Amino acid sequence: MPKINACRLLSDLRRFAQFGSYRTGVHRPTYSKEDMDSRRWLAQQYEAVGLQAHIDGVGNVFGTPRSEWRSLLIGSHAESQNRAGWLDGALGVIYGLEIARTFAETPDCASLPITPVAWADEEAHYAPMLGSRSFVGDIEEAEIDRAVNVDHGLSLREALQGAGLAGVPRRLLESDRYVGYLEAHIEQGDTLEALSKRIGVVTSIVGIWQYSIIFHGIQNHAGTTRMAIRRDAGVAAASLAMAIAERFPEVVGPRTVWTTGRVTLEPGAPSIIPGKAEMLFQFRDAQMPVLKRLDVTLRELVEETAINTGCRAEIERTEMGEPWHMDPTFQEAIENAVARHAPGASVRMPSGASHDAQVVARKLRAAMVFVPSIGGVSHHWTENTNDADLVLGCQVLADTAEAILRAERG
Amino acid sequence: MPKINACRLLSDLRRFAQFGSYRTGVHRPTYSKEDMDSRRWLAQQYEAVGLQAHIDGVGNVFGTPRSEWRSLLIGSHAESQNRAGWLDGALGVIYGLEIARTFAETPDCASLPITPVAWADEEAHYAPMLGSRSFVGDIEEAEIDRAVNVDHGLSLREALQGAGLAGVPRRLLESDRYVGYLEAHIEQGDTLEALSKRIGVVTSIVGIWQYSIIFHGIQNHAGTTRMAIRRDAGVAAASLAMAIAERFPEVVGPRTVWTTGRVTLEPGAPSIIPGKAEMLFQFRDAQMPVLKRLDVTLRELVEETAINTGCRAEIERTEMGEPWHMDPTFQEAIENAVARHAPGASVRMPSGASHDAQVVARKLRAAMVFVPSIGGVSHHWTENTNDADLVLGCQVLADTAEAILRAERG
Numbered sequence: 001m002p003k004i005n006a007c008r009l010l011s012d013l014r015r016f017a018q019f020g021s022y023r024t025g026v027h028r029p030t031y032s033k034e035d036m037d038s039r040r041w042l043a044q045q046y047e048a049v050g051l052q053a054h055i056d057g058v059g060n061v062f063g064t065p066r067s068e069w070r071s072l073l074i075g076s077h078a079e080s081q082n083r084a085g086w087l088d089g090a091l092g093v094i095y096g097l098e099i100a101r102t103f104a105e106t107p108d109c110a111s112l113p114i115t116p117v118a119w120a121d122e123e124a125h126y127a128p129m130l131g132s133r134s135f136v137g138d139i140e141e142a143e144i145d146r147a148v149n150v151d152h153g154l155s156l157r158e159a160l161q162g163a164g165l166a167g168v169p170r171r172l173l174e175s176d177r178y179v180g181y182l183e184a185h186i187e188q189g190d191t192l193e194a195l196s197k198r199i200g201v202v203t204s205i206v207g208i209w210q211y212s213i214i215f216h217g218i219q220n221h222a223g224t225t226r227m228a229i230r231r232d233a234g235v236a237a238a239s240l241a242m243a244i245a246e247r248f249p250e251v252v253g254p255r256t257v258w259t260t261g262r263v264t265l266e267p268g269a270p271s272i273i274p275g276k277a278e279m280l281f282q283f284r285d286a287q288m289p290v291l292k293r294l295d296v297t298l299r300e301l302v303e304e305t306a307i308n309t310g311c312r313a314e315i316e317r318t319e320m321g322e323p324w325h326m327d328p329t330f331q332e333a334i335e336n337a338v339a340r341h342a343p344g345a346s347v348r349m350p351s352g353a354s355h356d357a358q359v360v361a362r363k364l365r366a367a368m369v370f371v372p373s374i375g376g377v378s379h380h381w382t383e384n385t386n387d388a389d390l391v392l393g394c395q396v397l398a399d400t401a402e403a404i405l406r407a408e409r410g
Numbered sequence: 411m412p413k414i415n416a417c418r419l420l421s422d423l424r425r426f427a428q429f430g431s432y433r434t435g436v437h438r439p440t441y442s443k444e445d446m447d448s449r450r451w452l453a454q455q456y457e458a459v460g461l462q463a464h465i466d467g468v469g470n471v472f473g474t475p476r477s478e479w480r481s482l483l484i485g486s487h488a489e490s491q492n493r494a495g496w497l498d499g500a501l502g503v504i505y506g507l508e509i510a511r512t513f514a515e516t517p518d519c520a521s522l523p524i525t526p527v528a529w530a531d532e533e534a535h536y537a538p539m540l541g542s543r544s545f546v547g548d549i550e551e552a553e554i555d556r557a558v559n560v561d562h563g564l565s566l567r568e569a570l571q572g573a574g575l576a577g578v579p580r581r582l583l584e585s586d587r588y589v590g591y592l593e594a595h596i597e598q599g600d601t602l603e604a605l606s607k608r609i610g611v612v613t614s615i616v617g618i619w620q621y622s623i624i625f626h627g628i629q630n631h632a633g634t635t636r637m638a639i640r641r642d643a644g645v646a647a648a649s650l651a652m653a654i655a656e657r658f659p660e661v662v663g664p665r666t667v668w669t670t671g672r673v674t675l676e677p678g679a680p681s682i683i684p685g686k687a688e689m690l691f692q693f694r695d696a697q698m699p700v701l702k703r704l705d706v707t708l709r710e711l712v713e714e715t716a717i718n719t720g721c722r723a724e725i726e727r728t729e730m731g732e733p734w735h736m737d738p739t740f741q742e743a744i745e746n747a748v749a750r751h752a753p754g755a756s757v758r759m760p761s762g763a764s765h766d767a768q769v770v771a772r773k774l775r776a777a778m779v780f781v782p783s784i785g786g787v788s789h790h791w792t793e794n795t796n797d798a799d800l801v802l803g804c805q806v807l808a809d810t811a812e813a814i815l816r817a818e819r820g
Contacts, residue, residue, distance in 0.1 A: 190636070221599065234671075241648035245645060245649075265673055269671050270692055271618075378631045
């Protein structure tokens with residue numbers, strides 16, 4: 001049985017958090033100096049385990065085993081959100097490294113090949129899930145040509161040039177070289193904490209449906225236009241938000257979430273009745289029928305709101321992500337490992353957030369393990385997880401990897 | 411009796427609209443080349459009537475009569491909002507010029523002194539009502555030092571320098587030189603049109619009370635945070651907007667208006683639950699007791715919303731304008747003039763918008779005349795008024811001026 005080195009794992013997680021450290025978290029945007037330093041450090045560690053390290057044309061770091069057998073990909077993304085937590089994707093990246101190391105030094109596991117991987121730009125500083133999408137063949141050169149940094153506008157081409165990656169080929173997935181993909185991540189919510197569980201066995205990754213909803217009213221003077229004749233686009237937007245809050249609970253699933261992340265009133269002046277209001281709205285669920293039902297309800301509510309407020313409405317669906325189901329055999333292997341190390345400590349749950357696993361799952365069998373987020377905090381520098389949970393998560397993933405690779409050998 | 415020259419009036423209004431013409435409207439921001447050209451043109455016209463023309467240190471243009479008697483100030487502001495209507499303040503400015511001219515050429519009015527005036531920056535490109543406030547002594551040099559253009563950030567000092575006004579003294583009101591102040595303006599609403607009236611006799615100018623309302627919720631991941639534990643500041647803002655829409659009608663006066671002109675959700679990203687929401691909210695009424703009642707109701711609703719949504723609320727009153735009443739004798743003189751030229755065509759009404767008249771009214775007796783806005787359109791280049799109404803408004807104001815000045819002589 002592989003026995004991970006808890007001390008080395010925690011020490012590497014902390015070492016990795018020094019790349020771009022920010023308060024108790026990290027600031028390590030994709031292709032920043034800190035990000036590239038962290039990737040080169042990873043490549044050195046992979047080499048030290050006897051793997052062939054390679055940083056490809058979008059910054060994905062692979063540690064390829066010298067083996068004739070199909071290997072198991074284990075990893076996550078190395079960069080962070082701006083001024084965010086020290087674990088997030090780094091957790092899964094360091095788990096991959098630790099498991100590769102543990103297998104290499106455990107005699108009866110040494111022939112079970114692990115490919116640790118660190119994807120680039122899952123966090124969408126330039127393009128969401130850039131690294132994993134590139135790997136599965138879902139990125140055209142034209143998308144790379146167009147992409148710019150969301151914060152400072154530098155083009156992705158310039159960023160790749162600056163990172164020394166211009167002209168380096170992107171590694172494409174050859175499906176028959178891999179048994180599957182495992183990813184660990186912090187939960188980013190409070191479900192595990194609320195249930196007093198330590199491991200989340202991810203059943204599916206939600207589909208995100210995103211909308212731009214625009215109300216067109218009549219822009220006019222806020223002092224001289226009587227209330228009775230106003231067509232205030234801002235009032236229409238507020239009214240829709242309240243209608244959603246009232247009606248969605250009747251049609252949602254038990255874990256559906258919905259959010260209005262941005263509202264823009266135009267012209268946005270204190271003394272002008274807004275003539276236009278735009279809302280960015282999204283909902284997420286792991287079940288396609290629920291997503292479709294919500295789409296219908298949303299369109300009904302937008303229409304009703306338009307009629308009630310005298311505003312004209314436009315609704316455009318800008319994203320329509322399919323929910324992805326994790327491999328059932330892999331999920332079972334995770335539960336078996338939990339039963340061994342912390343009986344009763346796991347719960348099956350969908351992932352409300354997007355992850356590289358949903359991209360890789362289109363081509364390979366895949367599964368995910370969650371560890372608890374203290375207070376449910378995520379994408380903030382105060383993000384954290386107990387050391388004992390960090391260690392348990394890695395041991396569970398190591399056992400899972402062994403089970404999957406042994407089953408593969410038959 | 412003064413008989414205005416309708417043809418000359420309309421021709422001058424159209425000539426004035428050539429300074430910064432934009433489609434069928436004008437774009438004549440304060441201290442732009444077009445604005446200063448229009449002010450110099452005005453000064454020339456004042457001189458041509460035999461008045462002493464003077465452009466003071468903030469760009470106010472005065473046409474001072476050579477008379478020992480107290481004169482009547484008549485005017486409005488010369489600049490426009492960006493890409494806005496051709497009338498707005500220009501209407502009152504050209505009325506002042508036409509009335510001064512008519513009096514000068516009418517033998518029995520020639521000794522009744524008119525001071526036409528064109529104020530600067532009522533439209534707040536740099537500072538609201540800058541010109542009229544400067545005139546009544548309500549502008550400190552420090553405010554001029556601080557003010558910057560809302561669109562391009564040029565400092566007011568630089569703008570004055572560029573306009574050739576640096577070092578020119580600002581003219582201050584000597585109260586005993588004036589009998590009072592008359593201002594004409596387009597209505598900027600549809601009340602006159604809806605009532606089929608042609609002249610609005612302004613009874614009062616509303617007080618504007620303005621608020622910044624902030625809700626603090628908990629910023630978190632929009633995918634992993636269950637609905638039940640969210641404290642969404644954006645939902646709190648929408649909920650307050652709806653509560654206001656429901657409860658305000660129970661406590662408002664017949665002409666109260668209220669508006670949420672801007673909403674800002676932070677961080678404003680599609681996948682992040684807003685942790686902070688700021689609303690710019692205002693209401694207007696001509697009665698102080700109504701304004702006070704609305705203030706109390708608003709604070710109650712903000713508190714209720716905070717409790718219902720689990721968000722913390724802050725409310726700050728950023729503006730608390732007092733309503734100003736127009737001089738009753740002047741209002742009567744306006745109605746007498748309407749009775750002579752268009753019996754039954756006037757209605758008494760409060761002004762929902764701010765005007766220089768409310769500033770001057772703090773020091774001098776003042777009154778305002780409104781002419782209809784076609785379709786209630788204002789601050790848009792399609793703004794317009796029928797020629798017959800433009801002419802009637804000027805004639806009514808001329809008659810009013812005569813009555814006031816004759817009453818003054820006793």
